[in-house]
Amino acid sequence: MSRVRIAQLSCGPEYSGVQNEIAKAAQSVDAEVFFPDITLKDIRSGFDLFGLDVRSPDLKLAIARARALVEGTIEADAVFIATCFRCAEAAIVRNELRRYIHENSRLPVVSYSFTERTTAGTLLTRMEALTTIARRRALLAREVQEGLTLGVDSGSSTTKAIVMQDDQIIGTGWLPTTGVLKSAEDVIDLALNEAGVAREQIQAVGTTGYGRFLVGEKIGADLIQEELTVNSKGAVYLADSQRGSSTVIDIGGMDNKAISVQDGIPGTFTMGGICAGASGRFLEMTAKRLGVDITELGPLAMKGMSTMVPMNSYCIVFGTQSLVNALAAGSSPEDVAAAACHSVAEQVFEQQLQEVDIKEPVIMVGGTSLIQGLVRAMGDLLQTEIVVPPHSQYIGAVGSALLSSGFIKDR
Amino acid sequence: MKEYIPRFVGTVTKYVFVESPDMTPADLAIRAYEISQGVMIKETCFGLQITGRPEEVDAIITRLRTFDPSHIFVKDRGFPPGDPRRCRANLGGARPGYYGHEFEISLIRHISRGIEELSQRGADAPVHPPVYSGPAGLDARRLQEIIESQES
Amino acid sequence: MAKVFIYPTTSLILSDLVARFGHQPLSAALQIREKIQTPGLESPPLQITPEDPKKGLKYAAVEVPSGVRGRMSLYGPMIEEAQAAVIIHDADFSFGCMGCARTNELIQFLLRKREIPILDLRYPRTDEEGIEFVAAIRKFLQEIPGDGS
DSSP: OOOEEEEEEESHHHTTTTTHHHHHHHHTTTTEOOOOOOOOOHHHHHHHOOOOOOOOOHHHHHHHHHHHHTSSOOSEEEEEEEETOOHHHHHHHHHHHHHHHHOSOOOEEEEEEEEOOOOOHHHHHHHHHHHHHHHHHHHHHSSSSSSSEEEEEOSSSSSEEEEEEEEEEEEEEEOSSSHHHHHHHHHHHHOOOOOOGGGGGEEEEESSSTHHHHHHHHTOOOOEEOOHHHHHHHHHHHHTTSSSSSEEEOOOSOOOEEEETTTEEEEEEEEEOGGGGGGHHHHHHHHHHHHHHHHHHHHHHHSSGGGGSSOSSSSHHHHHHHHHHHHTTTTTTHHHHHHHHHHHHHHHHHGGGGGSSOOSEEEEESSGOOEEEEEHHHHHTSSSSBBBOTTTTGHHHHHHHHGGGGGGOOO | OOEOOOOTTOOEEEEEEEEOOOOHHHHHHHHHHOTTTEEEEEESSEEEEEEEEEHHHHHHHHHHHSSSSSTTTEESSSSOOTTTTHHHHHHHHHOHHHHHHHHHHHHHHHHHHHHHHGGGOOOOOOOOOOOHHHHHHHOOOHHHHHHHHHHH | EEEEEEESSOOOHHHHHHHTOOOOOOOOOHHHHHTSSEEEOOTTTTTTTTTHHHHGGGTTTTEEEEHHHHHHHHHHHHHHHSSEEEEEEOOOTTTTTGOOOHHHHHHHHHHHHOOOOOEEEEOOOOHHHHHHHHHHHHHHHHHEEEEEE
């Protein structure tokens, strides 16, 4: 298979010592980054026509290169936009270029703000998603599950498995992740038992999530794929929204994903989160502190008013301190639960949703989508009715089971 | 991270640009080869890249400059010629510095003119160099004229 | 022979004229050359490693973007040793080493803070301006301390 060619639009990575990390991340998914070749004349006209009058020459160059990609004078399979973290000028350019490319071409695009600490490992999932979209458009176009397939999502907090047959979910398994392989084996057993089928009958297997390579190799998966494309696919499939545009939000245990999807294929996406204060982990800690099970946190939050408790910390430690203070000052558990949900939703909104274009329907998936208080808080912020499809907590496993059915004939 | 073992340690590389009505990069290359004495010379579309020990490179450049003093321009380069890290074929596009050269070459004829003129004027003669004053404003009198012409 | 900081640090015109008039131009290439001729850890293309933005902390605080600090780790030492500077202000098409406007602002500020002789110019647009441009650089370089022409 030919190498995927990722056009790099950037300012600063060579001088931050991270250009090699970008190149390595691309190489590890059999892709290569390149710099679109344009002339000084193109730079002048491209920059003038775009109309964003920035000062930094390298940002002007990035703008002109983006124009060449959109106009098709330079061919690429995907676009990676990277600028220095904490640079306001570059952040404006990064956002506008991402939007411009997304709206005016079919090129998948991801933007990232790096520091000198950025490593190839951090960039790997993003690069993998870019290459998957470029390389596997046909696979990602699949809208119907066929045959008998198994999907496993080895996440940082929980491991999930799904057995599907003829476009129906017939078995599920869900467990906290303890050992990556052990948890995977256990959830597979749960799902197979519920489905009433034997391991040998399964025609194709797909894995996703942090442990996808380890688990995939162990169980001989046909498809090992990052969670950005798999979850998008799973989300629009379950929400019955496979055609047209949609937005997928997945607030996970370790990081959050916001994906702008068109016809089931991610167009732009962000991944990350500055601190665990904006993750599912914070909600777990809140539930623990309130002495309730995580499954009770959502209903509790629905009864409370988030505005009654001051909580706007970006940090899980200070956030927890805020809720302890609020409880000591007499706030009700309901209000504290609601405030915790609002805090997480607000941080995801401020830090990540600004980097993708929100188009309805907005679909929330992952374990945290079962916390109604969080879904409500997100809906309030986005001023829209959030869709939480059935089996939303199994999103990666469903996506894997769906996509892996494309491999049945190959066996 | 892998260990990095540099090559060409102790050498310098200099770009020699020629932008002349009387001399092409190929002409310059022939003259350079004649006096190269083992120093590495690479011909390019704009002139040459010369790599060697600093004093050897300087000696060649001093000689080369005499062939067409006002149309030969020299600057240091960080990389040796053909380095894969800066090569267009590997980057997919020109290295960033290329555009800067392209821009300066587009106006270098004015510099050539300036060099030619130097012998005509005393070193202490007053100078009036172009200075940057930001975007030009509209003269107040001219603005008044425009306003009046619109009113009439 | 004086060490003359040139801005843009990648300028062919300034490199040439400063050397032509008998001084040493401090250009980006000298710093890059030192980087790529020094053994260490492999970090293509420029051999700037994640350690370099940390060295740049001497010139810009930690909240300043890494690209600014990485560039300042190249230019800071050059600014410190410069005995004079020639600055072309409309250097809008100098990319790469001069590709960051915030770094460029900081370079100019630090040069002025050093109170060394500075010649401020813009690129010539006509032959007449070219004549004055070259003559002004010659005159400036003749007058700086450590004159060696």
